[in-house]
Amino acid sequence: MDRARRVLSRALTTLVVTAALAGCSNPSADTAPQEAGWLAPGSDIATALSTQPPSCLASTGDPLVRQGELLFNSPFLLGGQAAKAGVSCASCHENGRANPDFFFAGLSGEPGTADTTHGFFGPARDDGVFNPVLIPDLASSAGHQLVDRDDGAALSDFLERQIVEEFEGERPGPDIIAALSAYLKALDARACEDEPPASPETWRGPLSMAVDAVLAAEDSSGETQAAYRRAARHFLRRIHDRFPHARDAGLREALVEASQLIAAGEPLEALEQMEALRPALAAAEHRSLYNPKTLQARYGQG
Ligand code: HEC
Incomplete structure (x- = not known):
């Protein structure tokens, strides 16, 4: 990038971040985990x-498997209604x-089922019949x-279709299909x-996915790079939405800022920002919606 473009991009980042922070100025932002919406x-x-x-995962440590896992967790691999609702594979x-x-x-009948031939996510497979099956x-x-x-070839074709x-997602390129295929092939019940x-779900999972997605974006170009950047921003949003406490307004703003740095193509600054957030996330974890007691107070049992 030449100097003029870099200066422009920095100016734009500042603008975007300032606007995003202005949006966050109400400290009692009522965020909620998107995934609570489909339970x-x-x-x-x-x-x-x-x-x-x-x-x-049978082959942990293979970077391609990890990249597939990141895409599998990103709603932006899918299009239309799924992406809007935050639904990923x-x-x-x-x-x-x-x-x-x-x-x-x-879309669901009994809990744990979904009708994969329903027009909601995309018209192409709509069979006009409500026939949910077990996931x-x-x-x-x-x-x-x-x-x-x-x-x-069959796996690539299955995933693409x-x-x-x-x-209703965009047609995925060969790099995206290769990563997803590697992930699916590595899934093996014997490995666990x-x-x-069950193990605890914390902010550490999505944060490490965000970091790895930023790194994967750096190794890619074109639509694949965009896919990893969007995935990284989604993982930060997931953390953001789990810290709704008024005292965590600054934390939420810092997460938004990291997300905007990714969008602006400033990976090093974004990675630094994410690393710097770890102590604050750990300190606020007890009042976050990762904490079972806080969740219990908000959602109760049943
Ligand atoms: C809305 C819920 C839902 C989402 C989102 C979803 N699936 Fe599925 N998936 C299902 C259901 C239900 C079935 C069983 C379909 C059937 O039996 O006809 C299934 C079947 C499958 C199968 C075939 C089973 C097997 O082991 O061979 C694969 C592979 C699969 N899904 C992968 C994916 C991938 C990759 C994504 C994201 C691109 C995805 N799924 C998104 C619900 C979902």
Whole structure:
């Protein structure tokens, strides 16, 4: 980038950040986790929002698998209504597994089911019939695998059609499909046999996803770079929405600022900002909507 463009981009960043901060000037911002919006009425929302199933990844450490995981967790891989609502692949398949509490009004029958041939997310697969089915655990091969994961061409075709036809997303490029395929292939129930069925959900997960998505964006170009940047900003938003306390207005503003730095193509500054936030996030965790007691006070049991 030449100097003039850099100066312009910095000026724009300042403008955007100032505007974003102005929007945050009301310290009692009433944020709420988007994922609370698709949990079954009567389910134990506090437990659902504070725990997660083990991810059962057979090859942790492979950067391509991690990149696939980031995209799998990003609503912006999908288009239209899903992206607007904040729904990602992982909303239904939490950590690549199932989600027994998933309930999206109009799309779900029993909790944990979804009608994947419904016109809500995209018209292409609308069969005009309300026929929700159980969301499968993608790490388990127990009888419901719809696609052979070892057949690369079939898997790519399945994923591409799913994103474009089922969820009205933009046609994903080969890098995006390669990462998603690697992630799906690495899911294996045998990899987590010895782990407890649920572990705590904290801000550390989305923060490390945001950091890795910024790094993945740096290694990519074009639409893939944009996809990782949007994913990173989504992960920061997820943290932001879990800290609604009036005392955490500054924390929320700093998260917005990090997000704007990513959007403005300032990865180093964004990474520094995210790193610097760790102590403040840890200090405020007890009053955040990651804390089971705070969640309990807000959502109660059932
Ligand atoms: C609204 C909830 C929902 C979302 C969002 C969703 N799925 Fe699914 N998924 C389902 C349901 C329900 C089925 C079972 C469909 C069937 O049996 O016909 C399924 C089936 C699958 C299968 C086939 C099962 C298998 O193990 O072979 C794969 C793979 C899959 N989903 C991956 C994804 C990916 C990748 C995304 C994001 C691009 C995604 N899903 C988004 C609900 C969802």
